[in-house]
Amino acid sequence: MKQFVIAERVCLTGHILAKAFGLAGILLVIPHAEKILNLGEVGQTAMQVSMANGGVVDIVLGTIAVSIYAFRTLGWQTWLSFMLPAVLISVSSELLGTGTGFPFGDYHYLNGLGYKIAGLVPFTIPLSWFYVGLSAYLITRTGLGVAKNPSILRQVGAVAVGAVLFTSWDFALEPAMSQTSLPFWFWDKAGAFFGTPYQNYAGWFGTSALFMTVAALLWRNNPVKLEPKQLNVPMIVYLSNFAFASGLSLGAGFVVPVSLGLITGVIPAVLLWWKAVAQDTIQTTNEVTKVVPVEAGAK
DSSP states (O other): OHHHHHHHHHHHHHHHHHHHHHHHIIIIIGGGHHHHHTTTHHHHHHHHHHHSSHHHHHHHHHHHHHHHHHHHHHOHHHHHHHHHHHHHHHHHHHHHHHHHOTTTOSEEEOSSSOOEETTTEETHHHHHHHHHHHHHHHHHHHHTTTTTOOOHHHHHHHHHHHHHHHHHHHHHHHHHHHHSSSOSEEESSOBTBTBBOHHHHHHHHHHHHHHHHHHHHHTTTOOOOOOGGGGHHHHHHHHHHHHHHHHHHHHTTOHHHHHHHIIIIIHHHHHHHHHHHHHHHHHHHHHHHTOOOOOOOOO
């Protein structure tokens, strides 16, 4: 198991570094491409490294890290019972969206995110739905205490709030990824929310809520209980992906989408994590106080 932990940490670190490098490339290297290319071979190498499948490496490393984490903490059946519905449902929605405009709006993917399934959707897209989606859902489930009280209300609440956290990531991600100096997708008809159609966010919420619901049904006989310290990986993944999206959007001048994402995504995620920690502390304290001290025996 130690080898899995090491591999997980290496991939998670690589995921974060790839994001940081990609952010620097988009914000600093590409806008000053001529100056950098004038540096000669060093400049050309920097351009090639910053643009050559950086997004693919980033997403693949994130997928591997979260998969190892889920395998270790949840078990292989629980991991796959989230991953498979998330990938299959999200790629179906993306193929439907790029082909018909439903449920996200009229858009198409450009280059930079790897091989396109059916020539339409990069294979990395459903992978990102999986690992950020699982992170958001686990934070929500644990914060709401679903494992301790798996009532219908809490189950529905976990799906709804988890989908909101996931969609909030897209508030910061969407404007930048479609309008920066190196866009990854293009809206055929610009929307009202900083170039993005409102329909897109409804599509994100509906798609993520659907695969989270499927997971909740498959997990109904499994409490999926996580200790607060086991939420570290989901929190790091969620916050680092939001930070990357925010950096791109703020660099392009999109302050409002980032602020909205912070209010509806980052702050609730941190509060849910804090609640999980507080609940665990209270439970531990109660268990300690129930221990009856043993009196020393008589002489």
